[in-house]
Amino acid sequence: MPPRDDVPLASSLPGLWKYPTNRDAPLKSGILWLEGKREDDGAEGLWRVHDDLYDVSTFVDKHPGGADWLKLTKGTDITEAFESHHITNRAETTLKKFLVRKATTRRNSPYTFEEDGFYRTLKKRVREILGNNYSGPSNRSVLIADFFVITTLLLSVLAAHGGDFLLGSLAGVFLCYTAISAHNFFHQKDNFRMYYFDLSLMSSRDWRISHAMSHHAYPNTLLDLEISMFEPVIKWLPTKKSLGYKIISWIYSPIVYSFVFFSQAVIRNLLYLRGHVNHLQWRDAAPLVLPALMMGFGRTGVLDTLLMWAWIILVGSFLLGAIGFNAGHHHPGVFHDGDAPRKDRDWGLGQLDAVKDRKWISANILLVLTNFGNHALHHLFPTVDHDKLYDLKGVFKQTCKEFGVDFELAGVWECIAGQFRQLARDKANPYPTYRDSSLKSGLIWIKGKQEDDGAEGLWRIHDDLYELSSWMYRHPGGAEWLDITKGTDITEAFEAHHVSKIPEAILKNFHVRAASTRRNSPYTFKEDGFYRTLKKRVREALGKEPEPKRLED
Structure with missing residues (x-):
């Protein structure tokens, strides 16, 4: 379907070059989102990782996280x-066994995973901390999730037993907490606690798509189903x-909260009737556990019990x-597609x-x-x-x-x-979000300069690039001045910090090449201009300087 007029026709993120198929379908669901991805991703019926295609069909049922992740x-x-x-x-080692060929199209994704980038650097360090056996929940997570589901069931039965809507409201609160705590479990390998989520009328299978595969992978972009499903x-x-x-929208959006559970169930059943879902799974019966228990142990009639159940669902x-x-x-201080992105497209950033x-x-x-x-x-x-x-x-x-x-x-x-x-x-936002962060710091400013200055990882002075790494610890002013400014344009600092001509003579030894972009600065330093004329006179006033020594290459 063509995109609507009120959304960006193109993502502001370089790399997300194709408008997602099915993004504006009348029904929004994880199943339709995946159908659109199959049209857009150039995976050719296989599984694509970076620019390679793999056939893991024979590995699906052996996948440690569960077969669903690969089947879907x-x-x-x-x-x-x-x-x-x-x-x-x-x-990664296992995946190599299933390589088929290179993909023939570029990825429709804005993100990179460079080996020395933020995310992979962090992941290496996390690996050292967690080791190889990090999977599975902690005992505290298990106890909390079990407490919530048991309390939800008990309160729901008691509410139905006495027709008490106050208890029903409390059951709704615990149903909400049951669903949120179960969210921790459906991200992990298959386990029965992830089905606690399904008591809410939502589906752990659908949310593995809309939340884990879509929202987590592409937050706040055109590919984020948790953005588009509410449009x-x-x-x-x-x-x-x-x-x-x-x-x-400020008035009615809180009303929308109350119908998230119901709407998910309605959409799921409509998709089943239209043939988008080939078969039902036993987990699809999980939402019926709550009303079944309420009817089995309650004293009110069927209609009253269903009304109480609906109330619990609404509150939750x-x-x-x-x-x-x-x-x-x-x-407003968080990136949303349409805003100016940072130039470093590392996925973690x-x-x-x-x-x-x-x-x-x-x-x-607990919180x-x-x-x-x-x-x-x-x-x-x-x-x-x-x-x-x-x-x-x-x-x-760190x-x-x-x-x-x-x-x-x-x-x-x-x-x-x-x-x-x-x-x-x-x-x-015309600038990357970190520029207008409520926490302003030199680190953030330097990071922005590194992206904006065209220094290509070197030191830029005027329209030339220099490699000063070997000079850093001999720098008379201290290594820190050069260490923190690597990858930026230091023209203004260089001109203002050095009155004598010695630094200019030394600098020539470290010239690499001319810069390929123009300077992102409003200032000039003309030889007959005010500043350089004044600097010459200051140099004369401060006294004669020694001849600069010639440096070895």
């Missing part, structure tokens, strides 16, 4: 999922929006929507640009499991149990610092207010 994704590009779901090198009712991308929509849906919609992805972590939510595992906490680390390593993410915070901060990423924490209320502001935002 046949005929698509699974690069992002493959990279983020496998921390050890074993998967045009809720529009988070910075596109044309009327004043009426901006006002009314509203709370999950309120938590999920405001969990840090939608804020893309994840960080598209999320804000909330300060106190990550304080303990994390019920509020999508440790959000950034969870996006980077989705198959790692939420409780084990605490072990990774040290290397995460790697962020090394790559000049000043990842900020936001307040809960800031994220809630930001989500409503994002609903009203109709203008794209």
Whole structure:
């Protein structure tokens, strides 16, 4: 289908060159999203990872994470999922056995996975911490999830038994927490606790697609199904929006929260009737467990029991929507497709640009499991149990610092207010999100300079590039001046910091080539201009300088 007028006709992300097929289908679902991916990804009926095609048909039932992950994704590009779901090198070694040939088309993805890039550097360090046997949940995660599901079932039965809507409301709250805590489990290898999610009328299978494969792989882009599935009712991308929509969406969007569970069930059944889903699975009966128990142990009639069940679903849906919609992805300071992206398209950096972590939510595992906490680390390593993410915070901060990423924490209320502001935002951010971060720092400024200055990883002065690595620790002013400015244009600093001509003479020894782009600076240093004329006179006033020594190459 052709794209609508109110969404970007093209992604602002280089590499996402094709408008996703089925993005604007009347029914939005994971199944249709995958059908569109099969048309767009150039996988030729196989599995694509980077620019290679693999036939893993004989490995599907042996896949340690469960067969569904491979069955569902046949005929698509699974690069992002493959990279983020496998921390050890074993998967790469196994994959080589199934190589068929090179892909004939370029990837329809904006992301890269360079060996020395942010994500793979972080993943190596995470591998050292977690080892090879990191899979599986912690005991605390298991206890919390089991507590929520048991409490949900008990409260639901008690509510039906006495027709008590207050207890029904409480059951809805625990149903919400059951679903969110089960989200931790459907990201992992197949396990029975992931089916707790299905009690809500939603489907763990569908959410493995819409959430794990789509949203986690391509957050806040045109490929993010959790963006497109709510359009045009809720529009988070910075596109044309009327004043009426901006006002009314603030009023009706909370109402939408209440119908997330029901709408997912309706869409799933419509797709089954239309033949998009070939067969039902036993997990599709899981939503009936709750009303069956309520009818079996309750004293009210069938209609009253169904009404109570509907109330529990509505309450649970509203709370999950309120938590999920405001969990840090939608804020004017977070990247949304249409905004200017950073030039470094490393997948891990893309994840960080598209999320804000909330300060106190990550304080303990109970809050994390019920509020999508440790959000950034969870996006980077989705198959790692939420409780084990605490072990990774040290290397995460270290790697962020090394790559000049000043990842900020936001307040809960800031994220809630930001989500409503994002609903009203109709203008794209002209700069990468980190430029206008509420936390301003030299690291972020330098990172931006490295992307903007055309220094190509060297030191730029005027229109020439220099390699000063071997001179760094002999620099009379100290190594730090050169260490922190590598990859940037240092023209202004070089001119202002050096009154004598000695540095100019020394600099010639390290010339590499002329720069290929013009300077991103408003200033000039003409020989007969004000500054250089003044500098000559200052040099004379300060005294005679020694002759510069000739350096060996």
